[in-house]
Amino acid sequence: MNVSFRPHWLLAVALPLVLAACGDSEPDQRAAFKQFLQTRILDKPGVHVPKPTAEESKAFGDYSSHYAVITDFNGKMDESVKPLGNLVKTLSVRSLNDVIEHRNDLQAAKNGLNEMGEHLKQYQAEADAAHAKLKQPDDLKPVYDKAYDRTVSTPTNAFMDVLPQIDTAMDAISKVGDYVEANKAQIQINGSQITVQDPKVLEELNARLQAVNAQGKAVQEAQSRMQSVMFGR
Template sequence: MTFAVKTWAQRLLMPVMALFFVMQLSGCGDSDKEQQKAFIDYLQNTVMRGSVTIPTLSEAQKQQLGHYAGDYAILVTFSQNFNRAMEASMTPLFSTLQQIRTPQEYLTQRDRLQQELGALNMLGQQIQSAKAQADGAYATLKQPEEVKAVFDKAFTKIVTGPSNAVMPMIPQAAGVAQTLVQVGDFLQNLGPQARFDNQGVQLQTQAQVDQYNQLMRDLSVKYQALMAAQQQNAGLLQN
C-alpha cells in the first residue's frame, strides 16, 4: 500500500515537474528574445547613428543585453584600440600640419615631425593587429540571423570601414611628413644663407632656389593627395 501511494505520488509529480520545466524553458526563450531585441535596437539607434567612436555599456545596459554584451565588446575593444593608435600618430601629425604657415616653421617643426613620423610608422601594424583581433572574435560568434544582419553592418562601420580607410592614408601621410623633414633639413643646412622675413625665405643662389622650389612642388603634390584621401574618407573616420 505504501508502494502504491509512492507510485501515485510520482505519477502526479511528473506532469507537474514537466510543466515546471516547460515554463522554465519558455522563460529563458522570452529572455533571449528580449536581449536580442535590446541588442538590435542598441546597434541600430546608437552604433549605426553615431560616430565610429562608440560608448561602453553601463552595468544596467550589460544586464539588459545579456550575453550580447560580449558581442558588443568586440566593437568597443577595436574602437578603443583604433582611436588610441590614431591619437598617438595620425592626429598629432595633422595638428602639426595645420600649424605650419611660414617657411621658418618648416625648420622649427622639423623635430616634432620626425617624432610623429616614427609613431606613424607603427600605426599600420597597430591597426592590423587590432583588426585581426576583432576578426578572430567575430569568427567565433554564433548569432541568430536577425541579430547577425544588424551586427554585420555595425562591424563594417566600426571595424572594416575605418581600417580600410586609414591603411592607404598611412604612406601618404608619411610621405608628407618625410618631405617636410627634408625641407627642414635643407633650411637648417643652409644656416645663415637662409634668411626669413615677411613670412617668406630669401636664399642666396639660384641652385638653392631651384632645390627649394622642387621640394615645395613635391610637398604640394603629396599634401593634396593626402587631403583628398582625408576628405574622401571623412564619413568613415568621423569622431
C-alpha cells in the same frame, strides 16, 4: 490519501518549469541585440559605438560577448589614435622658419605614426579573428556583419588611408629642411624674408616647397574623407 497529495506533487514538479520559462529566451535575446545594432548603429550616420545599459546587456544574454568584440576594438583604436592630432600639428608649416623648426621633430613624429599604423593593424587582426569565431543565427549574422563593418573595418580603413598621406607630407618637409641645411650658405632667412643667392638653388628650393604644399593639400583631403566616414557628413 495518495490521491489527495498528487496535485501538490504535480505542482512542485511544474513550478520550476514555469519559472524557467519566465527567463529571456534565446530568440528574445537575439531580437533585442538585433534591434540595438540596427537602431543604435546602422540607422545613424557615421560611426557610433554606444555603451549598452545594464538592462540592455542583460537582455542580450550571451550576445553581449559578441558586442564586446566591437567595443574592445574601439577602445583600443581610440587610445591608439590619440596622438594623431599632435602629429598633424607637425605639418602646420607656414614659413621656411617653421620647416626648420620642425625638422628635428619629424623623425619622432614619423616613428609615432608608424607605431600607430602597426597597432591599428594588430587590433583589427585580433578583432577580425574574434569575429570569425562567432556563431550566429542566419537572421542575426548579416546585421552584425554590417555593424562590425561600420564600427571596425570602415574606421580602420579611414585611418589607414590618412596615415600614409601624413607620412609622405612629413617626408616632403624633411627634404626641405635637409636642402636648406645643405645649402645654408646660399639661403639667408631673416624673419619672413628669404634671400637665395644662386638661381639654381632658388629653383630647387621652390620645387621642394611646392611639394610640401601639394602634400599638405593631400593630407587635408584625406582628413576630410576620414571625417566624412566618422561623422557621416
